[in-house]
Amino acid sequence: MNELERKQLQIAACKLRMGVIEATHGAKAGHPGGSLSAAELFTYLYFKEMNIDTAKPKWEDRDRFVLSKGHTAPGLYSALALRGFFPVEDLPTLRHIDSYLQGHPNMNTVPGVDMSTGSLGQGISCAAGMALGGKHQNKDYRVYTLLGDGELQEGQVWEACMLAAHYKLDNFCVIVDNNGLQIDGDVSKVMSPYPIDEKLRAFGFDVTVVNGHDFDELEAAFEKAKTVKGKPSAILMKTTKGKDVSFMENNAGWHGKAPNDAEYEQAMNELKAILAGLEA
Amino acid sequence: MAELKKIATRDSYGKALAELGAEHDNLVVLDADLAGATKTGTFLKAYPQRHFDCGIAEANMICVAAGMSTTGLVPFASTFAMFAAGRAFEQVRNSIGYPNLNVKIGATHGGISVGEDGASHQCCEDFALMRSIPGMVVMSPADDVEARAMVKAAYEHEGPVYMRFGRAAVPVVHEEGAPFVIGKGEILRDGDAVAIIANGLMVAEALEAAEKLAEEGINAMVINMATIKPLDEELVLSAAKKCGKVITCEEHSVIGGLGEAVCSVLSEKLPTKVVRIGVNDEYGHSGPAGALLKQFGLCWENVYEKAKELCK
Numbered sequence: 146m147n148e149l150e151r152k153q154l155q156i157a158a159c160k161l162r163m164g165v166i167e168a169t170h171g172a173k174a175g176h177p178g179g180s181l182s183a184a185e186l187f188t189y190l191y192f193k194e195m196n197i198d199t200a201k202p203k204w205e206d207r208d209r210f211v212l213s214k215g216h217t218a219p220g221l222y223s224a225l226a227l228r229g230f231f232p233v234e235d236l237p238t239l240r241h242i243d244s245y246l247q248g249h250p251n252m253n254t255v256p257g258v259d260m261s262t263g264s265l266g267q268g269i270s271c272a273a274g275m276a277l278g279g280k281h282q283n284k285d286y287r288v289y290t291l292l293g294d295g296e297l298q299e300g301q302v303w304e305a306c307m308l309a310a311h312y313k314l315d316n317f318c319v320i321v322d323n324n325g326l327q328i329d330g331d332v333s334k335v336m337s338p339y340p341i342d343e344k345l346r347a348f349g350f351d352v353t354v355v356n357g358h359d360f361d362e363l364e365a366a367f368e369k370a371k372t373v374k375g376k377p378s379a380i381l382m383k384t385t386k387g388k389d390v391s392f393m394e395n396n397a398g399w400h401g402k403a404p405n406d407a408e409y410e411q412a413m414n415e416l417k418a419i420l421a422g423l424e425a
Numbered sequence: 426m427a428e429l430k431k432i433a434t435r436d437s438y439g440k441a442l443a444e445l446g447a448e449h450d451n452l453v454v455l456d457a458d459l460a461g462a463t464k465t466g467t468f469l470k471a472y473p474q475r476h477f478d479c480g481i482a483e484a485n486m487i488c489v490a491a492g493m494s495t496t497g498l499v500p501f502a503s504t505f506a507m508f509a510a511g512r513a514f515e516q517v518r519n520s521i522g523y524p525n526l527n528v529k530i531g532a533t534h535g536g537i538s539v540g541e542d543g544a545s546h547q548c549c550e551d552f553a554l555m556r557s558i559p560g561m562v563v564m565s566p567a568d569d570v571e572a573r574a575m576v577k578a579a580y581e582h583e584g585p586v587y588m589r590f591g592r593a594a595v596p597v598v599h600e601e602g603a604p605f606v607i608g609k610g611e612i613l614r615d616g617d618a619v620a621i622i623a624n625g626l627m628v629a630e631a632l633e634a635a636e637k638l639a640e641e642g643i644n645a646m647v648i649n650m651a652t653i654k655p656l657d658e659e660l661v662l663s664a665a666k667k668c669g670k671v672i673t674c675e676e677h678s679v680i681g682g683l684g685e686a687v688c689s690v691l692s693e694k695l696p697t698k699v700v701r702i703g704v705n706d707e708y709g710h711s712g713p714a715g716a717l718l719k720q721f722g723l724c725w726e727n728v729y730e731k732a733k734e735l736c737k
Contacts, residue, residue, distance in 0.1 A: 252524050260491075261523055264515060267519060271489070271520055273488075273489055274489035274490060277477065278492065279496055282497070282498070300484075301485055304485035308479055308480070308482070
């Protein structure tokens with residue numbers, strides 16, 4: 146990608162992070178850490194990769210995205226709002242009573258959400274079902290799903306991987322956000338999922354390891370995934386949990402905690418500074 | 426009722442799927458390594474391209490079905506009741522029920538008539554589990570005719586459906602072509618002394634008991650309540666009003682199934698004495714289906730005894 150496009154995506158990712166902070170601050174709850182680590186991924190999918198139409202969220206030939214790690218709904222909602230599926234001003238109503246922005250993604254209330262998720266391990270199976278359905282009906286669309294590295298501890302994830310390889314779902318791309326932290330701490334200490342790349346290869350995936358905050362690496366991986374035939378693809382993203390908010394970075398405590406007013410100010414100021422630098 | 430033909434409703438399930446498959450290209454069937462037992466093998470033979478074996482991974486299969494349904498397909502996910510309703514409960518709840526997806530669950534081998542496999546495979550809790558999911562239709566057919574009609578009705582219904590079929594052959598009590606409507610019970614025999622509300626293989630037992638009761642001057646009403654949810658409350662209330670006494674019969678735990686559904690309606694709207702016949706909060710065990718059913722009181726003799734006692 147050229148410099149201009151890269152910068153535009155970086156600006157979008159920064160705004161997406163601001164949306165995450167706005168949403169979780171407004172909710173006084175929610176999951177900022179894993180939303181921030183996947184900000185570039187959400188941005189890449191919704192602003193470059195996916196063939197979607199905000200005027201027709203249920204368009205039958207659209208590419209699909211399933212947020213298997215559903216707790217990072219603030220990241221997905223921020224992407225959808227910035228992309229134009231619903232007003233950005235609604236983000237702070239996240240988790241409020243009677244808000245359509247449910248704590249975890251709801252496909253029936255939030256425009257642009259392709260599957261209701263939240264219970265870890267299920268989204269990847271649903272996404273595999275969409276890919277299988279697409280292949281069966283000779284559709285060209287692709288299906289993407291994002292998992293957390295802690296989520297790999299769910300046995301169902303590997304059931305889904307087996308099925309994806311068995312049915313040669315080359316329209317299916319699994320992305321793992323390897324930020325290294327889960328609620329109880331370091332994933333390698335809680336219950337190690339490593340080596341993730343070797344496990345996915347053994348399950349029949351074409352695997353690419355990338356820096357999940359680098360748009361050029363993401364682009365190369367997604368372009369490669371589209372050329373893989375006869376097997377599903379996986380993109381293992383090395384990321385920083387809480388990325389770009391200094392006090393949230395690499396801190397498991399920010400997995401599922403909202404910023405208070407002072408923390409909100411600080412986070413927004415840090416992101417505004419990054420944005421100003423990008424727009425300079 | 427020895428003169429009645431006997432067919433296992435799992436056979437009816439497989440047959441109905443194959444028939445429906447001819448009419449509807451968007452019907453697909455998923456299995457978890459049990460196509461031979463769930464009888465979806467009949468569909469597999471006819472439409473191999475529309476049958477997807479998911480291997481021994483029921484939780485995944487349920488969610489794969491959910492995903493497929495969002496692409497315009499109508500998946501029938503098939504496995505034993507124990508694994509569909511039991512093992513995959515949370516997948517059914519979160520990935521089919523909550524998003525209200527158009528997935529049909531064909532659960533075979535319900536109840537203790539599974540027989541020799543024993544308690545690990547004798548699911549007597551599926552009605553309770555599935556009833557607790559908002560929006561879920563829960564049904565259990567009495568015989569072959571009703572089972573086939575039910576599968577067609579499930580296809581036509583937009584939304585999640587759970588159907589429980591049996592392993593053992595059971596008497597066919599319906600005339601071929603008998604109509605079936607989701608949510609409607611049917612009076613198979615009118616009477617005013619006691620209302621026997623049954624489903625599944627207990628319908629034939631209830632009819633047999635009613636015949637014996639009639640010989641002693643007790644006119645029992647027999648209702649086939651194939652849909653447990655949504656329950657035909659109107660019929661329950663009118664039967665209770667007419668008879669004043671109710672017996673429920675099901676091949677399921679007395680906890681959470683048809684019996685409790687009937688009790689819930691009556692306790693709130695028309696307090697009536699109800700006797701529940703079912704599996705009494707215990708596990709089954711190995712044995713021939715017929716002998717087990719008798720041992721657990723899931724037989725006409727027990728219905729007859731309970732009715733006589735109630736009508737004293």
